[in-house]
Amino acid sequence: MVSGDWWTNPHLDNNECVCVEVTDPSQPLNYVDGQRVDPKCTQTFDLREPATGKSLRYVASSNEEDVDRAVRSARREFKAWKKFSGFERGNVLKKAANIIRMRSEELARTEVLDTGKPIYEARMDIAGCADTVDYYGGMAAGISGEFLQLSNGNFNYTIREPLGVVGGIGAWNYPFQMATWKSSPALACGNTFVFKPSPLTPLTAVMLGEIYKEAGLPDGCYNVIQGEGDTGQLLGNHPDVNKMTFTGSVPTGSKVMEACAKGIKHVGLELGGKSPCIIFNDSNLDNAVSGTGIHDSLLDNAVSGAMMANFFTQGQVCSNGTRVFVQNSIMGPFLAKLVERTKNMKIGNPNHEDTKVGATISEEQAKKVLTYVDIAKKEGASVLCGGERVVPEDSLSGGYYMSPCILVNCEDHMTVVKDEIFGSVMSVLGFDTEPEVISRANDTEFGLAAGVFTNDLKRAHRVASELEAGSLYVNNYNVYPVGVPFGGYKKSGLGRENGPEALDLFTQVKSVYVEMGDVEAPF
Numbered sequence: 336m337v338s339g340d341w342w343t344n345p346h347l348d349n350n351e352c353v354c355v356e357v358t359d360p361s362q363p364l365n366y367v368d369g370q371r372v373d374p375k376c377t378q379t380f381d382l383r384e385p386a387t388g389k390s391l392r393y394v395a396s397s398n399e400e401d402v403d404r405a406v407r408s409a410r411r412e413f414k415a416w417k418k419f420s421g422f423e424r425g426n427v428l429k430k431a432a433n434i435i436r437m438r439s440e441e442l443a444r445t446e447v448l449d450t451g452k453p454i455y456e457a458r459m460d461i462a463g464c465a466d467t468v469d470y471y472g473g474m475a476a477g478i479s480g481e482f483l484q485l486s487n488g489n490f491n492y493t494i495r496e497p498l499g500v501v502g503g504i505g506a507w508n509y510p511f512q513m514a515t516w517k518s519s520p521a522l523a524c525g526n527t528f529v530f531k532p533s534p535l536t537p538l539t540a541v542m543l544g545e546i547y548k549e550a551g552l553p554d555g556c557y558n559v560i561q562g563e564g565d566t567g568q569l570l571g572n573h574p575d576v577n578k579m580t581f582t583g584s585v586p587t588g589s590k591v592m593e594a595c596a597k598g599i600k601h602v603g604l605e606l607g608g609k610s611p612c613i614i615f616n617d618s619n620l621d622n623a624v625s626g627t628g629i630h631d632s633l634l635d636n637a638v639s640g641a642m643m644a645n646f647f648t649q650g651q652v653c654s655n656g657t658r659v660f661v662q663n664s665i666m667g668p669f670l671a672k673l674v675e676r677t678k679n680m681k682i683g684n685p686n687h688e689d690t691k692v693g694a695t696i697s698e699e700q701a702k703k704v705l706t707y708v709d710i711a712k713k714e715g716a717s718v719l720c721g722g723e724r725v726v727p728e729d730s731l732s733g734g735y736y737m738s739p740c741i742l743v744n745c746e747d748h749m750t751v752v753k754d755e756i757f758g759s760v761m762s763v764l765g766f767d768t769e770p771e772v773i774s775r776a777n778d779t780e781f782g783l784a785a786g787v788f789t790n791d792l793k794r795a796h797r798v799a800s801e802l803e804a805g806s807l808y809v810n811n812y813n814v815y816p817v818g819v820p821f822g823g824y825k826k827s828g829l830g831r832e833n834g835p836e837a838l839d840l841f842t843q844v845k846s847v848y849v850e851m852g853d854v855e856a857p858f
């Protein structure tokens with residue numbers, strides 16, 4: 336629990352925030368059999384606060400024995416949990432959703448501590464997570480098979496059964512979201528779960544374990560092991576894990592898939608992206624501004640959309656539309672509004688209410704992002720604004736802050752336009768025609784998301800159907816209402832999270848044939 340009520344005072348300096356249990360090194364962050372446990376592993380890793388760069392605590396890693404202990408706990412409890420009715424499992428999840436809502440401020444503050452994202456965003460994240468857990472709580476009672484009438488009174492029915500023990504591995508940009516998006520559909524279907532969060536953001540996954548327990552989840556159904564890549568590898572290779580659900584980069588996803596291939600395990604992959612956000616000039620509209628032919632509100636919406644497609648969580652969002660294609664005839668007014676609004680985003684202490692840009696996750700990631708800006712300049716792009724390290728105030732001088740960057744004069748072949756940067760760097764590219772932009776938008780190995788801004792209804796649906804991506808946005812970007820499936824085409828992933836699709840992916844079908852007559856054997 337968080338001590339005191341520091342979160343109610345937006346003027347408190349982040350250094351004064353004390354999340355006692357999660358930052359106290361004597362409190363273990365592994366969670367097995369319904370309690371925090373000390374791992375056997377003697378290795379630790381340093382957890383740093385992105386907002387200040389200061390060490391929060393050392394976190395104990397998990398070795399083979401620790402991973403095995405968590406998987407055995409999940410295996411043991413699977414036998415009982417799968418026998419609960421869907422309705423009973425759903426009730427546990429719905430209670431957990433309510434506890435998440437009651438503890439939302441504490442969870443949001445811990446997420447800020449771990450990720451450096453601004454508090455307004457962390458609150459949105461936690462509210463969305465509660466909704467997801469609630470959603471799967473509601474869906475659990477409806478998980479069922481089908482009945483098929485056959486000839487002579489014979490029939491067949493199917494049962495949707497859980498897979499067994501599911502292993503989850505998360506990235507660092509949405510830590511609580513990854514723990515909830517993966518565990519709640521898995522648990523709803525009757526699986527048990529072992530989760531390894533990113534070593535950069537280990538804090539809230541263990542809080543979720545305590546919330547599930549309070550909601551009535553039997554001990555052993557949800558477990559957390561902390562660690563780096565080698566711990567993730569041990570989990571993926573464990574013979575008693577039946578499915579891996581992974582979020583992270585393409586190279587690591589490929590390794591996880593390889594481990595699953597060896598063990599013939601189910602695998603779900605949520606990987607990287609380099610998504611397009613396409614902004615058309617609907618020139619036949621009234622209320623044209625400054626002779627450009629674009630409707631004022633469409634322009635405002637398009638600028639808002641481009642910013643939402645790039646600047647949440649310091650640009651560290653897998654679905655970001657970092658290639659912003661703007662029809663050339665509206666480039667001038669679009670850029671003017673975009674730059675004005677981007678410069679107005681307040682960069683600062685992520686715990687402050689008015690902060691819109693917090694800290695990048697780590698020094699390494701911040702340096703990587705700034706290096707990409709340098710490469711872009713060398714390859715001929717121009718910086719319209721941002722792309723620099725920022726020190727918002729003296730007390731945050733060790734934090735990893737940078738100003739959101741807008742690049743123009745970009746070309747499709749440039750490194751910055753091809754690579755996933757995972758930081759606040761938007762590349763703006765001009766285009767003239769619809770076929771041209773569709774072809775350029777699809778010219779990528781990724782296919783996670785895409786956006787199209789237009790007031791032409793037919794064009795919107797035509798373009799949406801042509802774009803090779805798993806999540807399409809028409810006249811908005813990066814919105815994730817509960818129940819909407821999410822996941823990638825091409826190298827952006829396999830399978831879907833969220834929505835009813837996830838339930839199919841956490842179950843397997845057992846088919847039962849029933850003979851009502853005599854056996855007519857040809858022998």
Ligand SMILES: NC(=O)c1ccc[n+]([C@@H]2O[C@H](COP(=O)([O-])OP(=O)(O)OC[C@H]3O[C@@H](n4cnc5c(N)ncnc54)[C@H](O)[C@@H]3O)[C@@H](O)[C@H]2O)c1
Pocket residue numbers: 504505506507508509531532533534562563564565566567568571582583584585586587588590591604605606607608652653654755757783823827828
């Ligand atoms: N599609 C999505 O839903 C989604 C969401 C968020 C982030 N991402 C992607 O995640 C990436 C950024 O996250 P990251 O830097 O944490 O990714 P990463 O691939 O470096 O690490 C992800 C996780 O895998 C673990 N890991 C590392 N090596 C492993 C191995 N050999 N076997 C098993 N696990 C291993 C890490 O410890 C971490 O928990 C970006 O590419 C981003 O696009 C995708």
